[in-house]
Amino acid sequence: MNLWIVVMGLVLYLVFIGGFSAKDSRSPNVVNIGAIFSFGTISGRVAKIAMNAAVEDVNSDPSVLGGRKLVLSTHDSNYSGFLGIIGGLQFMETDTVAIIGPQDSGMAHILSHLANELHVPMLSFTALDPSLSSLQYPYFVQTAPNDLFQVTAIADMISYFSYKEVVAIYSDDEQHRGTMIALGDKLAERRCRISYKAVLSPAGLANRSEITNELVKVSMMESRVIIVHAYAVIGRKVFDLARELKMTGRGYVWIATSWLSTVMESTPLFGEDAKSIQGVITFRPHTPDSKRKTAFLSRWDRISNGSIGLNAYGLYAYDTVWTIANAVKVFLDRGGNISFTNKPNLDGLGQGKLNLGALSMFDGGSQLLDNILRTNMTGLTGKVSFGPDKSVFRPAFDILNIVPKGYKQIGYWSNYSGLSVVPPEILYTRQRNRSSSSQLLDRVVWPGQTTVKPRGWVFPHNGRQLRIGVPDRVSFKAFVSKDETTNEIHGYCIDIFLAAINLLPYAVPHKFVLFGDGHKNPSYSELVRMITSNVFDAVVGDIAIVTDRTKIVDFTQPYIESGLVVVAPARKLNSSAWTFLRPFTPLMWAVTGENTTSTLGRMVLIIWLFVVLIITSSYTASLTSILTVQQLAPSIRGIDSLITSNDRIGFQVGSFAENYLSNELNIAKSRLVPLGSPEEYADALERGRVAAVVDERPYALPRDSPLATDMSTAILTLSENGELQKIHNKWLNTRACGQPSSEDSDQLQLKSFWGLFLLCGIACFFALLVYFSLMVRKFKRYFPYVSEPSTPSSSKSIRIKRFLSFVDEKEEESKNKLKRKRLEMLSRGSGEDHQSPNGSRRTNSGTTDQDRHNGNIYFC
Template identity: 45%
Template structure:
């Protein structure tokens, strides 16, 4: 007994002496938890074993210390994987490699964190394996967050808006699709449908789920599965004839791992993968890669059923990263010690979890692992702040025939590119646009043209188009009694737009309404939003609340709310001809007729016999002459220069005044005036009278919610006859003061009913469009078709067909006062005419005075005329004589004898 105790004491002293002096341990245990019987596990197991052999054979790596690999099989089960991890941890390992399953990685990360054992995985790509939640988890592969960003970039590059996600319903599948959904949302794209396959789903189950997806419009499928079961999805798709034209199949890197691992008969096995596009983690060419491939070829007989895939490179490099980290750890501390955890008690079971020890220096080893920076067979080994491998490089492959072709690359810096970008340009963001080009892809069905990625409907499931059954204004939508024939303006626009689409759209109209009450359009829009129908066609107004539920096409008709009131015509007035002029205008015009007549008589009386005669005749001539000029029917001719000049200005004034009078009288005889005081929306709101609106129209909600009109004032009307009756009765007799409705309806109403008109301008601006489900690509294509119809004139022709049967003019009423002509508009002309008239009269008087003075001077040598009366008489007699007679009198100097003779 004493020798034994002495030996144990010496052993403890020897060990403590070695630890204190920093001697390296001869063996360091590392663990691995893999799924042996899996596509990735078989390759990874051989790669890890080969790496351990290579590390142990290289004395420069660990300086004499050897790695002892302790490996357990998880059997692709989270429970068995947890048990396997406990078995490994019970062997005092200082790090654990694996697992390859993301689901098992979640559980093992908790165990590794609890015992301070770094867990480093080469295949757990689940983006939710966060370093914040699992501080001892390291990912030595590319996170699916990179791959899903690449997938979203590819989808956006080909302008597909919606995709269908097919995934395994576990942590790996769900979290990967969540990451894809986030990336697509950032690009305003979406996953429209998700097919969650149970783990180990049978072929029949896959067929059932895929068959259900065929009834959905998108044809772009993103498959995120595992290498062991993913190919079943494509087998089922081929059985359902979904590997044909118009379909797009995109696969994550599981497909490339599968194709790289198994010895496939490409002529037969790739037949159901024709046109598939997938991703492969990019492994750059290097000396380390070639060396490992050479080693693998020597080991190939041990794993004859598998070839080397990308995960094999990462598994091989993990061992080297662990070896370098252990070497640094031993150089810095040299202590590998374990302690029992006080938090784990004796569970009295076969497996003593209470004896599993915590690695005392786990944090230090973890930091050594994260600080690794070297070139391995998979490329640069460098970890980021999220404790994942910094890479994000992918090849994009396309399967066609018996070949797997590389069509491009994706990096997290440059994005899509024709060839792998030079490392010297990886930090140049400006290269993104220029390099965003891929090789030509052969799609399913042998198509070279990029598939549209979406179909609106099939003949087996035509597009369900909701149509309201109107009870009035059937020019827009009319469903005949057979319930199958649908016609009208809106229907013609929709059909013409479908003809312009580059693809066929099978559809069927689904009528809504009982024929007695026009259905509420709000409820029909909700049916589209709830996927009860695919679209809604009709006179559907595009309003804010509706756009929150559905997508509308480009408006095919502009509209807005207008006000209709009764009108009356001014043609019924007997004195309408007096209205063009104001009273002042009539008075001034009449005064000028008298003034012009008097002035012309003064100017013409001396030289024109037409203005002479008896006093009665001269008075009639004086006043009738100026009035006859209005019709250019005057009988007298003006002879004097001054008279003609005055008449020229007078005729110009008459031309302007008479033409203005004619135009004003015409408007008075044709314009319609209102019978009510309503002249706009403000005056309508100010009254307390009832207001009519069309049944089912959004005008009710607009007046109640936006204009705050009491609901008690609003009266529902159905037909144009109801409109007419309510307006004619008026608010005092149980009718309405006005009707508020959309302009297209009012156009038809005014074309068929007389005595009504629109006041003001439309007080809302909107349009009619076709309603589709949110994010429907068909809404965009129909919008483009509507724009083409508007550009080539077809939209106007359809409008004329339905709305110009009677009258295309819109009657607008005017509630303003008559537009009479005021004196202010013509005072300039009257002033000009007055100045010319007065000037002519003054010139005439001055000329007469001058001639009188000359006459008086000539008679100064003759007998003087002493009587003032004789002088005045001689002056007026002188005015009546002609020029020759006056000259003759001056020569003979007989002026004094003539008055005596007369």
């Protein structure tokens, strides 16, 4: 900024050499305003037509300025900051009440200092550098949403599509440099970043060779999300050359700021120019539909003679003129007088060659500025008003997607509700909702004419492999270790990493690099230094161990972020899902007499009752144990309880946990106990040497790495298809870890009851065997009497059928016998004979006449 002030001084010296004569324009019937633009640009051409139309409309309504005439003077800066500054000085010398412009932020920074001194409000809808809205420039007002809101919209969209890194291509000037700084800040808030900045020379200086060289560098980068923020003349060159370099096809994501929508609306592209921007996403200041806007659009062809199309900034140009006119109206209605006086500190400087005395201060400038900031009207762009920070009312943008026949709108962004497919003016009537579920956009047609969202990154095309750091440890060998014979690196973590890499839909060239001397565990601090200094791209194998004798008791968010895992002793519980057995009592009939069938049934029943009793008792005891242990709350509930206690704390040798516990948490080093292996963990916890172990939980990939999401998805797939468990069984089973079996002997398993089931099975088989033998014996005994003479008794099939029929008959007779015995018991109670259902008489002995007739008499 100091350099610009020096430049301004030189400009003043060159301009005012030989004196600077003032023009008397202090007519009481004239209100002078000025406009500084490069009228050869698209924005300049559209703005000039729109501003002249607004001046015509103001002057046609005598109620606005009370018969005064609004005069607009224009100055063409012709792409030159030097000429733009001269134009500003000329306006401030000729009693101009307000200036529209300048067009770019570089000139605005300089002219704003003059505006501050001479109290001349400056209003711009194209110089949108976020820093221009600061308190440093009180007389500079941005009448369109400044770039801070546009980069916020871009950052929200990048976060919506889950991209983490972008490449920025922009012109190295005040118009674009400040915006890129703001974009970096907004991306950082969403845990994204600009991975590379392709800086181009300002407009008019960037040639094809320079742009091509930068695009080649971009093509070698990892990110495929590219943001272009430049003047239209440079932006169009960027896309044309990118198409020649095959960078506008599938896999790329191109985002252009509002310059592209301005070009598309005012001078539609055709042919090769149109092909180079297919699939690009761009932004346009949102202006709600209205009758006034529709009428102005229909009027545009006439006032522009069809020379150029109307864009959003043309609407803001029209409203800016009306904003000044209404502010002047309020100023005059309140008795204000348009007058100018020489500043005291400039008085007397007009006698020399540098005639600064010609510059005069607008006496009512402060009041006019206040009226402008208090504007409350409805224009072509909707409601026109300003907030406490001088920003426009409810900034919003349309999000456009370039397609073969022009562009389509895929959504909106507003500072009120973020991304949506509903117009902001509708959302303003609803309760504000910025939840992630409410952020929506329509389907995008990406470069290459595909609707499949690009991944947004690739491995750099520079032949470099992914460098995977592997700790050369003396413990936890099952997780990662080097084979001393073949020098190959293998282990549980290595196998998971390789299995996940193989599931990715793209190749990941990589190599494992050992760090550490193999005689002691490497330092975690050294590992972090190697990652931050780009020695390693990722780390495999440095993970925390939680054995089956411990449980995690603290996973609170702050300590997850710091990478801590608190491991404390815990009573081991059965991991199986317990089922509750509903107790039951078998229903038994009291049967007098002791035949063979009843004896066998009773024997089997007694054995089954014995089995059920043991199983029920065992489950009851286990359930009681579970409920009892659940009531035993551990004394250590997390890192906070460790800090407040005086207990000793274990940590892994070489872990960052030691320094973190002592330096960050202020725990005395005398309380810290170094441990080097899972066996030492278990021993220290069981013997009470330590109350808990604080271990490390480092991430395998750098934070926000684009590979992290794909790797996490791949590992989840391994878990779902069972491969993860197979790898676990391979490396971390009983023999591999040297740990006791995960199935403790005090846990109830199916095999715990094998003896009972064997005993019950033998009893059932024996009872069945005895019963079958008895049936065969009786069958042989009665066979001659029940067989028919005409049927060959030698037929095996007939014998089998008759044997089964015999068994059924005997079963029915047994049931009848039970019935008779019940009736006999009842008849004994009454002392009388009873008539049987078939009409035969039943005696007190329980037999009937029919029984005697049939010969079916059984003695019990």
